[in-house]
Amino acid sequence: xxxxxxxxxxxxxxxxxxxxxxxxxxxxxxxxxxxxxxxxxxxxxxxxxxxxxxxxxxxxxxxxxxxxxxxxxxxxxxxxxxxxxxxxxxxxxxxxxxxxxxxxxxxxxxxxxxxxxxxxxxxxxxxxxxxxxxxxxxxxxxxxxxxxxxxxxxxxxxxxxxxxxxxxxxxxxxxxxxxxxxxxxxxxxxxxxxxxxxxxxxxxxxxxxxxxxxxxxxxxxxxxxxxxxxxxxxxxxxxxxxxxxxxxxxxxxxxxxxxxxxxxxxxxxxxxxxxxxxxxxxxxxxxxxxxxxxxxxxxxxxxxxxxxxxxxxxxxxxxxxxxxxxxxxxxxxxxxxxxxxxxx
Amino acid sequence: xxxxxxxxxxxxxxxxxxxxxxxxxxxxxxxxxxxxxxxxxxxxxxxxxxxxxxxxxxxxxxxxxxxxxxxxxxxxxxxxxxxxxxxxxxxxxxxxxxxxxxxxxxxxxxxxxxxxxxxxxxxxxxxxxxxxxxxxxxxxxxxxxxxxxxxxxxxxxxxxxxxxxxxxxxxxxxxxxxxxxxxxxxxxxxxxxxxxxxxxxxxxxxxxxxxxxxxxxxxxxxxxxxxxxxxxxxxxxxxxxxxxxxxxxxxxxxxxxxxxxxxxxxxxxxxxxxxxxxxxxxxxxxxxxxxxxxxxxxxxxxxxxxxxxxxxxxxxxxxxxxxxxxxxxxxxxxxxxxxxxxxx
DNA sequence: CAAGACTATGTAAGCGCTTACATTACTCAG
DNA sequence: CTGAGTAATGTAAGCGCTTACATAGTCTTG
Numbered sequence: 001x002x003x004x005x006x007x008x009x010x011x012x013x014x015x016x017x018x019x020x021x022x023x024x025x026x027x028x029x030x031x032x033x034x035x036x037x038x039x040x041x042x043x044x045x046x047x048x049x050x051x052x053x054x055x056x057x058x059x060x061x062x063x064x065x066x067x068x069x070x071x072x073x074x075x076x077x078x079x080x081x082x083x084x085x086x087x088x089x090x091x092x093x094x095x096x097x098x099x100x101x102x103x104x105x106x107x108x109x110x111x112x113x114x115x116x117x118x119x120x121x122x123x124x125x126x127x128x129x130x131x132x133x134x135x136x137x138x139x140x141x142x143x144x145x146x147x148x149x150x151x152x153x154x155x156x157x158x159x160x161x162x163x164x165x166x167x168x169x170x171x172x173x174x175x176x177x178x179x180x181x182x183x184x185x186x187x188x189x190x191x192x193x194x195x196x197x198x199x200x201x202x203x204x205x206x207x208x209x210x211x212x213x214x215x216x217x218x219x220x221x222x223x224x225x226x227x228x229x230x231x232x233x234x235x236x237x238x239x240x241x242x243x244x245x246x247x248x249x250x251x252x253x254x255x256x257x258x259x260x261x262x263x264x265x266x267x268x269x270x271x272x273x274x275x276x277x278x279x280x281x282x283x284x285x286x287x288x289x290x291x292x293x294x295x296x297x298x299x300x301x302x303x304x305x306x307x308x309x310x311x312x313x314x315x316x317x318x319x320x321x322x323x324x325x326x327x328x329x330x331x332x333x334x335x336x337x338x339x340x341x342x343x344x
Numbered sequence: 345x346x347x348x349x350x351x352x353x354x355x356x357x358x359x360x361x362x363x364x365x366x367x368x369x370x371x372x373x374x375x376x377x378x379x380x381x382x383x384x385x386x387x388x389x390x391x392x393x394x395x396x397x398x399x400x401x402x403x404x405x406x407x408x409x410x411x412x413x414x415x416x417x418x419x420x421x422x423x424x425x426x427x428x429x430x431x432x433x434x435x436x437x438x439x440x441x442x443x444x445x446x447x448x449x450x451x452x453x454x455x456x457x458x459x460x461x462x463x464x465x466x467x468x469x470x471x472x473x474x475x476x477x478x479x480x481x482x483x484x485x486x487x488x489x490x491x492x493x494x495x496x497x498x499x500x501x502x503x504x505x506x507x508x509x510x511x512x513x514x515x516x517x518x519x520x521x522x523x524x525x526x527x528x529x530x531x532x533x534x535x536x537x538x539x540x541x542x543x544x545x546x547x548x549x550x551x552x553x554x555x556x557x558x559x560x561x562x563x564x565x566x567x568x569x570x571x572x573x574x575x576x577x578x579x580x581x582x583x584x585x586x587x588x589x590x591x592x593x594x595x596x597x598x599x600x601x602x603x604x605x606x607x608x609x610x611x612x613x614x615x616x617x618x619x620x621x622x623x624x625x626x627x628x629x630x631x632x633x634x635x636x637x638x639x640x641x642x643x644x645x646x647x648x649x650x651x652x653x654x655x656x657x658x659x660x661x662x663x664x665x666x667x668x669x670x671x672x673x674x675x676x677x678x679x680x681x682x683x684x685x686x687x688x
Numbered sequence: 689c690a691a692g693a694c695t696a697t698g699t700a701a702g703c704g705c706t707t708a709c710a711t712t713a714c715t716c717a718g
Numbered sequence: 719c720t721g722a723g724t725a726a727t728g729t730a731a732g733c734g735c736t737t738a739c740a741t742a743g744t745c746t747t748g
Contacts, residue, residue, distance in 0.1 A: 017704060028728045033706060041726060060494045063470035064411035065704035068733045073408060075451075075471075083437045089427040097457035100464065105471055106452050107419070113441035120444065126407035127419075127449055150404045230629075263633050285574075285600075286630040289607050361734060372698045377736060385696060409734035412703045 016057040025053035036061065075105040076312045077128035077151075079121060081138040082112040085256060086284050087301055088134075091156065094305025095132065102313045104129075111139055118143055125151050130312040132156055135166065136199045152315035156308050158325075159200045165321040167307045167328075169299040171201050174330040175208020175281075176215070178297055179251055181332065182277055183216055185339040187249035192223045193236055193261070194253020202228075202253050205281060209251050228253060233260030241268050248276055249338075255280035255287050255296055262290065262337065273339040283333050292342075293335030300328045360401040369397035380405065419449040420656050421472035421495075423465060425482040426456040429600060430628050431645055432478075435500065438649025439476065446657045448473075455483055462487055469495050474656040476500055479510065480543045496659035500652050502669075503544050509665040511651045511672075513643040515545050518674040519552020520559070522623055522641055523595050525676065527560055529683040531593035531621055536567045537580055537605070538597020546572075546597050549625060553595050570601060577604030585612050592620055593682075599624035599631050599640055606634065606681065617683040627677050636686075637679030644672045 022029045027046060034042050035050040042050075053059075067073045076099050080088050096106045107128050114120045121143060124131060131151055133144055135158020147153055148164045155166040182190055196206040206223055213220035224245065226232040233256065239245055240261075252258035258280030262272050272278055272292060280287065283298035307326065315321065336342050366373045371390060378386050379394040386394075397403075411417050420443050424432050436452070443450045451472050458464045465487060468475060475495050477488055479502020491497055492508045499510040526534055540550040550567055557564035568589065570576040577600065583589055584605075596602035602624030606616055616622055616636060624631065627642035651670060659665065680686050 018706095019704085029705080030707075030728060031726085034727085037706085043726065046726080058494055060466075061470045062412065062704055064408040064417060065733090066470070066706075067408035068406065068412055068704080068735085069706040071733065083427075083433040084430075086428075086430075086433075089430075089433040092452075093427045093454060093457070096452060096454050100453075100458060105468070108436075108440060108450050108452050109444075110437060110440050113437070114444060122404075124449070126405045126410070150402055259633050263635075266635075286633050289603050289630050290633055291607075291610075291635070362736095363734085373735080374699080374737075375697060378697090381736085387696065390696080406734055409703090410736075412705085413734080413736040415703065 016059040018059075018061070021050065021053045021057055021059050024057060025049045072316070073105075073127055073129050074103065075107050075128045076309060077107050077109065077124045077131035078308075079109045079111060079124070079131060079133045079139065081134060081136055082110055085282075087282055087299075090301040091134075091305040094302035095309045096305075097302075098306035098309035099313075102309065104309070104313065118146075121147055129316045130154070132308040132312055133158075135159070135168075135201075137197070152312060152321075154308050154311045154315070156304060157199070157201050160321075160323055160325050163321055163323075165311060165315070166325040167304060167311060168201070168325050169301070169304055169330050170327045171204035171330065172208045172211070174297045174332060175205040175251075176211040177208075177332050178279055178281075178295070179209040179212035180215060181295070181334065182249045182251060182279060182338055183212055183218065185249075185277060187277055187339075188218070189221075189247045190249035190251055191221055191245060191247040192251050192253070193226050193233075193257055194223060195225045195227065196223055198227070205251075205253055226253070226257060228256055230256055230260040233257040234264050237261040237264035237268075241265065241270070250276065250278045252278065252280045255282045255284045255294060258294055258296070258337075259284075259286055259290065262294070273337055277338050279338050287333075288335070292337045295335045295338035295340070296333050298331050298333050300330070303328055360403040362403075362405070365394065365397045365401055365403050368401055369393045416660070417449075417471055417473050418447065419451050419472045420653060421451050421453065421468045421475035422652075423453045423455060423468070423475060423477040423483065425478060425480055426454055429626075431626055431643070434645040435478075435649040438646035439653045440649075441646075442650035442653035443657075446653065448653070448657065462490075465491055473660045474498070476652040476656055477502075479503070479512070479545075481541070496656060496665075498652050498655045498659070500648060501543070501545050504665075504667060504669050507665055507667075509655060509659070510669040511648060511655060512544070512669050513645070513648055513674050514671045515548035515674065516552045516555070518641045518676060519549040519595075519625075520555040521552075521676050522625075522639070523553040523556035524559060525639070525678065526593045526595060526621055526623060526682055527556055527562065529593075529621060531683075532562070533565075533591045534593035534595055534621075535565055535589060535591040536595050536597070537570050537577075537601055538567060539569045539571065540567055542571070549595075549597055570597070572598045572600055574600055574604040577601040578608050581605040581608035581612075585609065585614075594620065594622045596622065596624045599626045599628045599638060602638055602640070602681075603628075603630055603634060606638070617681055621683050622681050631677075632679070636681045639679045639682035639684070640677050642675050642677050644674070647672055 018029045018032050022032045032050050035047050078095055083089055099106045109120050109124050111117050132154045133139055135155040153164055155164055157168050158166045160166045192206050192209045194202050196203040210220050226236050258278050262278045280294050280296040283296045287294035287296050334340055362373045362376050366376045376394050379391050422439055427433055440450045453464050453468050455461050476498045477483055479499040497508055499508055501512045502510045504510040536550050536553045538546050540547040554564050570580050602622050606622045624638050624640040627640045631638035631640050678684055
């Protein structure tokens with residue numbers, strides 16, 4: 001007769017535990033555990049007895065107890081600035097789907113709405129085995145470094161630094177191709193709208209714009225600084241309409257900028273692409289609904305999220321961090337805002 | 345001299361524990377715990393000694409141990425079908441922000457990519473104190489009922505049933521107002537495009553369309569069944585162009601449907617709203633970029649997510665489930681696709 | 689100075705699950 | 719029938735943290 005344990009039914013009043021299941025099924029707690037973990041050394045009749053007891057008692061195991069015993073949380077953390085715009089949503093979908101395949105829970109932290117980002121990240125670290133962090137200026141590099149000293153970390157859309165691994169979509173070559181496409185339409189006063197200092201991705205898009213100019217022996221302009229928001233796009237368009245900038249093409253750091261600029265110019269009577277070609281980045285849904293359709297670059301965002309989850313899992317399993325960023329290819333999506341004719 | 349405990353440094357080789365921090369600071373583990381939990385009965389000098397030890401050892405507490413000791417996971421679960429489209433992303437942002445304010449982690453499950461939804465939900469239940477589930481036909485009512493027997497549950501955009509609490513945005517009255525607006529433009533062959541059996545929200549939008557007709561002594565048509573996707577919108581538009589349907593207005597179950605229909609018709613030379621008015625639901629970003637701007641209804645999605653997180657917290661705290669659905673107001677957004685003139 | 693009250697800290701038990709090693713049960717071969 | 723090998727199950731220790739109650743230290747009052 002087994003010695004009475006504190007968590008057995010008599011010592012507890014709410015919710016079934018492994019002790020009450022064992023008691024109900026007439027087996028030991030080890031057998032209950034083996035059944036629930038899918039061990040093959042349990043007789044079929046015994047297994048059925050346990051599963052029946054689980055069903056009848058409505059037993060929900062306490063995941064925390066398991067995590068403590070196996071010394072793994074079996075969860076990945078994901079830190080994003082926010083979820084506005086389809087990029088982050090797609091990234092999260094890819095991440096969550098792959099984490100699920102790897103039997104890891106996903107614990108999410110969105111930093112833009114947090115008053116104490118460091119505390120949020122610190123708290124997250126107590127509950128997960130590894131953390132993926134979006135590589136953006138909104139999340140300080142110091143915080144990422146501090147985190148890396150405590151948990152395996154993968155930076156998404158960032159650059160490797162100080163033993164911190166990174167995964168990203170390729171930006172520079174597709175930006176070079178996109179800007180080249182615009183220049184090959186004969187445009188000679190193309191402006192880059194966006195802030196290269198806001199993150200590695202925008203930096204690489206600007207570098208691609210520069211490279212396309214160099215390729216053709218052309219001089220490139222300084223970037224027109226703007227955040228990746230509708231408001232900054234509208235403000236820029238209004239300055240363009242007021243004559244503060246001159247351009248026959250705009251290469252915008254992302255689609256949201258491009259779309260707000262384009263619509264503002266059109267509403268003021270400007271012809272796109274007749275007066276000015278406009279291209280973006282990300283191939284958001286709206287890009288294909290507006291007229292003319294926006295020429296842009298599609299990133300494999302879903303796959304990027306999945307790759308990040310993969311790498312976290314491998315780091316937790318003991319692999320050393322890779323010293324180079326893993327790059328996924330991007331793809332030019334040519335519509336009509338660049339000056340190409342509609343396909344009829 | 346305290347008795348040696350197994351998790352102390354000598355018994356463990358990786359990662360600091362509360363025992364190594366206590367040893368390093370020269371205090372008991374209770375004192376370390378008190379400091380980290382912010383207890384006020386600790387002397388300032390002692391508190392500093394502990395914080396210094398924590399810093400020097402890079403101590404990351406194991407959240408699972410705390411959860412087990414306090415018998416709460418301090419986490420909310422959220423089950424959504426997916427994250428495509430801004431509705432879900434906005435909902436999740438509201439949920440996560442409020443959960444953070446309530447000191448709860450968020451564990452996310454997206455069911456569309458899962459091969460065994462029941463197992464995913466069961467696994468989630470082992471790791472959270474309560475779960476919010478999106479009320480959609482994609483997540484079976486049986487599963488929600490089963491879950492409710494084990495954990496506090498709130499259904500988002502659903503109806504209360506069997507002691508399961510629900511939170512939703514109001515649909516029927518705004519749909520009545522929207523359809524009424526279209527009918528007051530003189531339209532007499534308005535079609536509803538969407539599937540009322542796909543969930544309570546679409547049902548209520550159709551009911552509002554019916555009510556608006558009744559209000560004016562008009563007969564309403566049967567709904568044209570379509571899923572909330574671009575593909576179904578395009579297919580419907582093509583059937584309309586081929587003459588299988590006749591209408592002078594379309595009330596679409598959501599913006600994605602409305603947008604794909606509208607763009608397909610326009611590309612085929614139809615005039616919106618001249619030949620046919622089109623209205624949607626959700627006020628997605630694209631709604632304001634297309635021309636004419638889409639008339640639609642805005643839902644307080646962010647607030648809905650926050651409310652769900654609030655209610656989970658209250659249920660965990662012992663409040664009984666509410667027997668009525670909590671409704672948040674929606675708001676008509678009139679642009680020009682309905683036939684209203686642009687504001688100049 | 690002694691007693692009582694208050695503050696600060698420590699000891700020990702326990703939360704619920706996992707699993708190494710021990711024990712029991714069953715089967716097969718000689 | 720007996721012994722060896724294998725399958726099935728049980729016992730006990732432990733994962734890392736929290737906290738009730740016990741103990742020690744300090745201060746104030748009579």
